[in-house]
Amino acid sequence: MPAATDNLTFKQSIWIATWVSLWVLSAIALLLYLPVSSVLTPALWLHLSATLLLLLLSYRLSGQRKYNLLINPVKLKWLLLSTAVGVAYWLIDHWLIDVWLNNSNNSASIESWQQANARYHWVSVFISSVIMAPVFEELFFRGLIFRALALRFNVVLAALTSAGLFALIHWSWPECISLLLVGLIYAALTHKSNSVLTPIVAHMTHNLITYLYYSQY
DSSP states (O other): OOOGGOOOOOHHHHHHHHHHHHHHHHHHHHHHHHHOOOSSSHHHHHHHHHHHHHOOHHHHOOOOOOOOGOOOOHHHHHHHHHHHHHHHHHHHHHHHHHSSOOHHHHHHHHHHHHHHHHHOOOHHHHIIIIIIHHHHHIIIIIIIIIIHHHHHHOHHHHHHEEEEHHHHHHHOHHHHHHHHHHHHHHHHHHHHTTTTTHHHHHHHHHHHHHHHHHHOO
């Protein structure tokens, strides 16, 4: 990944990651005490605000709008490959859940998701789950963390660290194993395409299938 197209230094990237993380933790605590909206999900507020903060800080520190956080254009073949990766990951992940979890536990997980989102408008749940969550998480873990570590150290360490952190924030056993593996795949997509758009597309594809599956279950 060439550094010439990205003005963010390693220290600036860590500074941004620290402030965005603090905002996310503060927003989560704040949302626990705010009145619950019957329309917008708390996750939508969280992902949207964190994404805007991440983009704003990267712009202010780098002085440029383009090419920060590896937001680089890619060819159609990369978008198609990313979509295929998202579908393949969902199929494998769904199979692993069936292997590790019995049907009653899997059904309970789906029912819990449906109950948690039943009070909100479906458009809000869709935007939060399928669009904003993948955008923020990939910009943060691949566009910021992976990019900074790859430039400072090496790609392998960067991939392992970003994937480990990605699995950690989604912590649930045994799903964290597949999250670690897909984090490595997303890092590989980012590295090979030199763009964060590829893992975003793959992540969106996976979340879209999950949303449709959970909604019609």
